[in-house]
Amino acid sequence: MSLLEVEELRVRIRGERGEVTIVDGVDYTVEEGQVFGVAGESGSGKTISVLALLQLLPRGASTSGRAIYGGRDLLRLSGRALRRVRGRELAMVFQDPLTSLHPMLTIGRQLSEHVRVHEGASKRAALARAAELLAEVRIPDPERALHAFPHQFSGGMRQRVAIAGALATRPKLLIADEPTTALDVTVQAGILRLLDRLRRESGLAVILITHDLGVMSSIADHVSIFYAGRIVESGPTKELLSTPRHPYTRALLDALPHPVDDGRADLLAIPGLPPSPRSRPAGCAFHPRCAYAIDASRVQAPPLVTVGAARLLACHVDPFASPS
Amino acid sequence: MSVPGATPVRRFRLRRPRVAAAWRQPLAVIGLSLAAAWILVAIFAPLLAPSDPLEQNAAPLLPPGGDYLFGTDELGRDVLSRVLYGARISIPLALLLVGLALLVGATLGAVAGYFGGFVDSIVMRSADLVFAFPAIILAMVVTAVLGPSIRNAVLALVIVSWPSYARVVRGLVLSIGQTEYVTATRLLGASARRALVRDVLPNVAGPVLVLATLDLGNAILLLSALSFLGLGAQPPQPEWGAGVAEGIQYFQFWWIGTFPGLAIFSVVLAFNFLGDSLRDVLDPQSSWRAGSEEE
Amino acid sequence: MARGRSLGALIPGRSRTRPPRPFLRFLARRFVALLFLGLGITLVAFLLTNLAPGDPAAANLGQRAIEDPAAVASFRERYGLDKSLPEQYGIYVWRLAHGDLGESQQARLPVTEELGTFIPATAELALLSILIAVVVGVGLGILAAIRQNRLTDHVLRVVSLTGVSMPTFWLALVALYIFFFRLNWLPGTGRLDPQFSEPEHRTGFFTIDALLQGEWATAGDAARHLVLPALVLALYNIGLLTRYTRAAVLEVVHNDYIRAARAKGISERRIVLRHVLRAALPSVLTVIGLAFANVMTGAVLVENIFAWPGIGQYAYRSATTLDLPAIMGVSLFVAVVYIVVNFAVDVLYGVIDPRIRVS
Numbered sequence: 001m002s003l004l005e006v007e008e009l010r011v012r013i014r015g016e017r018g019e020v021t022i023v024d025g026v027d028y029t030v031e032e033g034q035v036f037g038v039a040g041e042s043g044s045g046k047t048i049s050v051l052a053l054l055q056l057l058p059r060g061a062s063t064s065g066r067a068i069y070g071g072r073d074l075l076r077l078s079g080r081a082l083r084r085v086r087g088r089e090l091a092m093v094f095q096d097p098l099t100s101l102h103p104m105l106t107i108g109r110q111l112s113e114h115v116r117v118h119e120g121a122s123k124r125a126a127l128a129r130a131a132e133l134l135a136e137v138r139i140p141d142p143e144r145a146l147h148a149f150p151h152q153f154s155g156g157m158r159q160r161v162a163i164a165g166a167l168a169t170r171p172k173l174l175i176a177d178e179p180t181t182a183l184d185v186t187v188q189a190g191i192l193r194l195l196d197r198l199r200r201e202s203g204l205a206v207i208l209i210t211h212d213l214g215v216m217s218s219i220a221d222h223v224s225i226f227y228a229g230r231i232v233e234s235g236p237t238k239e240l241l242s243t244p245r246h247p248y249t250r251a252l253l254d255a256l257p258h259p260v261d262d263g264r265a266d267l268l269a270i271p272g273l274p275p276s277p278r279s280r281p282a283g284c285a286f287h288p289r290c291a292y293a294i295d296a297s298r299v300q301a302p303p304l305v306t307v308g309a310a311r312l313l314a315c316h317v318d319p320f321a322s323p324s
Numbered sequence: 325m326s327v328p329g330a331t332p333v334r335r336f337r338l339r340r341p342r343v344a345a346a347w348r349q350p351l352a353v354i355g356l357s358l359a360a361a362w363i364l365v366a367i368f369a370p371l372l373a374p375s376d377p378l379e380q381n382a383a384p385l386l387p388p389g390g391d392y393l394f395g396t397d398e399l400g401r402d403v404l405s406r407v408l409y410g411a412r413i414s415i416p417l418a419l420l421l422v423g424l425a426l427l428v429g430a431t432l433g434a435v436a437g438y439f440g441g442f443v444d445s446i447v448m449r450s451a452d453l454v455f456a457f458p459a460i461i462l463a464m465v466v467t468a469v470l471g472p473s474i475r476n477a478v479l480a481l482v483i484v485s486w487p488s489y490a491r492v493v494r495g496l497v498l499s500i501g502q503t504e505y506v507t508a509t510r511l512l513g514a515s516a517r518r519a520l521v522r523d524v525l526p527n528v529a530g531p532v533l534v535l536a537t538l539d540l541g542n543a544i545l546l547l548s549a550l551s552f553l554g555l556g557a558q559p560p561q562p563e564w565g566a567g568v569a570e571g572i573q574y575f576q577f578w579w580i581g582t583f584p585g586l587a588i589f590s591v592v593l594a595f596n597f598l599g600d601s602l603r604d605v606l607d608p609q610s611s612w613r614a615g616s617e618e619e
Numbered sequence: 620m621a622r623g624r625s626l627g628a629l630i631p632g633r634s635r636t637r638p639p640r641p642f643l644r645f646l647a648r649r650f651v652a653l654l655f656l657g658l659g660i661t662l663v664a665f666l667l668t669n670l671a672p673g674d675p676a677a678a679n680l681g682q683r684a685i686e687d688p689a690a691v692a693s694f695r696e697r698y699g700l701d702k703s704l705p706e707q708y709g710i711y712v713w714r715l716a717h718g719d720l721g722e723s724q725q726a727r728l729p730v731t732e733e734l735g736t737f738i739p740a741t742a743e744l745a746l747l748s749i750l751i752a753v754v755v756g757v758g759l760g761i762l763a764a765i766r767q768n769r770l771t772d773h774v775l776r777v778v779s780l781t782g783v784s785m786p787t788f789w790l791a792l793v794a795l796y797i798f799f800f801r802l803n804w805l806p807g808t809g810r811l812d813p814q815f816s817e818p819e820h821r822t823g824f825f826t827i828d829a830l831l832q833g834e835w836a837t838a839g840d841a842a843r844h845l846v847l848p849a850l851v852l853a854l855y856n857i858g859l860l861t862r863y864t865r866a867a868v869l870e871v872v873h874n875d876y877i878r879a880a881r882a883k884g885i886s887e888r889r890i891v892l893r894h895v896l897r898a899a900l901p902s903v904l905t906v907i908g909l910a911f912a913n914v915m916t917g918a919v920l921v922e923n924i925f926a927w928p929g930i931g932q933y934a935y936r937s938a939t940t941l942d943l944p945a946i947m948g949v950s951l952f953v954a955v956v957y958i959v960v961n962f963a964v965d966v967l968y969g970v971i972d973p974r975i976r977v978s
Contacts (some may be wrong), residue, residue, distance in 0.1 A: 351777070351780075402643070440976050452659075453659050455957075456656055456954050457953060458915040458919075458953060461916070461949070461950070461953055464934065464935065464938045465664075465667055468938035468939055469667060472939075494793065512716065541783075541784060549786065549920055552786075552788045552940070553919070553939075555939070565788070568786070568788055568792060572788075572924060575792075575795070575800065580790070582793065584789075585789030585792065588789060589786060592784040593781065594783075596783060596784045600780060
């Protein structure tokens, strides 16, 4: 049985100009110890789809579908049961470490509060545990760091602290929303190594959201590509990135600067802009930007179907199907 | 090596003031109707009032009801007529006072923000000085010194109210002055004054309008407070604050003070409802509804 | 960072016990600025009262004395009115530095002595009123914020606007009429009923002094006298604090760190009280500073109506009789309150927000 099974997840947000569908029917499963990558442009609904799992959506949002974790539907939890799952079983790391730690509370207090709330440990024990956690994410001089405030650390260090906080109660699944986007490239690598080590050592599963396919290829086991609130293609990372089948995935990869390129080759940018959730095109949402679109693409949204071992694709045309 | 088109930078949606939105707010409608009603009362008081506000033609201290809807005061004057005529004193004076304070404050603030340096410090330190005194104490001293009269009360209140406009306008001028289009205008060779008048001032109009509307309420409160203390309107003027003061003298006869006080309250409430709703529309950052829209 | 980005260089030890230098320097700068403001205030107070067209001699001498040139001259000499303005100001500041505010023209008593008797009465009333306003206003502000855009929030918006629209002096009249005259639940004017004698002066707060001396009945009576004026004074600040607390809380609620706290499974109650309120505190503190100024304004009106023997009444009496030394004394006192409150707010910012403390 999988760790997490998401079925037909839909999120609608009621705004000033009516209801908008942000996530439009998404299915996926995450296995224990797996790094599950979610990629897509901003506005594709990837962040909203994971915030929905922890019921962290802004007011006015409504969710439908199911997200089965440990035999329970995460979307239907409330009160104490919800709080037990949040932080204890599922934890989350946010994009910007500058804003995801409370600026006026000491690191020690923020980490120990988490431990105490969930495990009812004494203050002293919780602080000791907090120091261990800091050591685990390789913060130098953890005892001293307990008394420091977030602004006294660099961005990378703060992200390590945030991860330490998320891991405080040994969750089984960590949701990391663009955890390295706000950081320098060198710092990025450190954070990714840290996540990889935690996964190997403690069997932690990670849902990793990023728009950066480079990050994805270095750590994710499995990748799902989001476009306009749906998954358009998914599969094992290596395979998917080497033989993309969806025109959108293909375009994303073509747009990457090649490592051996001297920079003279023009970037193949995708024509057009990703559609806003308010005005998604009918049919396949990608068709206005797609060179392979056929009549059916404009009329009917293609279903996500199996196209090989562990590979799924939502395209009427499938122009890059392997000839075999 | 990130995906082009995937902009991690949050996109800001330029929000244009939507005046129509004000009409969906009951507070704005209530405030506007109440304010309009009072302005009409001020204009048409002679037609509306059943009798002369100064005429002592009835038995004194009659309770409300009968011929005298709001009763009569200790001198046998009709309280209703005095309340209606009171609108002719407080409302125009509040408008005048806020207009003057705005003119003085906005000018000084714009000049301070635009030129900076020495001019700036003189203006802003003076503003600090005024802020250090509670409005009414400074106004009280000024009116006491100039002699108690409604004209001096207005003058005193202009002296205590200009700094808030100066601060707001200065801040806005400073922030707008650094935006690209103003810099661009100046690079194109427009004169400093032209840039100030053409580009900067129209952009400060919204927040200043909000401030002024909310300040109208404050002006009426302070003006009537000064009159209440005997430092503003002098008897036998039917001023509201003075009316409440009479009510305190003739304490048992509740109607003498209650109705003028209610008049002050309703006018101030009208302007505050209006100003607060305007703030929603024109100045979303500081509005009551701030943060209500999430992406 | 010259010494490189080693962590040791970034963490200045236990910052709570030994505040690092930059914050102290900031406070020192603020303090000097406020002192200059104080000096400016003495000048304003001095000029205002001396450039007046009104004649203090006329205001303070009787009808007969004013016709006697010798009496007028001696009055002028007595109060230094015969000297030039800069000289008068110099003398004024010199005396001020020695704690001498001159002698009031009305009561012929040293102004410092008069202030000494009036300040505790106002302080007792004002502090209680601010306490009420902070508890109620901050509470309502939080409530409005967590019920954002729902009925409670809309109702509180109207309540808050009503609070700031109500003329204090009228509210005082209505409150007196209902609770004293009609219902007779609470006493009307003054600090004590006539059958009680003032408790021996320790703090000048009747309630506290009476309690210290075990005079329960007196303490109870003093407390009952405080209720109406303190509530009337508090209403405006309640409106103000509700509005600004709500705004401050909403600004904080949408931050990632609050979402992060929620993601950790911390209870909503704890999030609001520990995380949100803590971050909103600096903004709330600013408004509390403002509340002091509002309470001084209100005190002038409320003290006059409730016959409360405090600074507000003294200010009013001095202003209407053009009692120059007294007016200057009051202005100075008010300015000192302003300076102290502002400085306290600055210090508290640093205590609350570590980012200010070290950077």
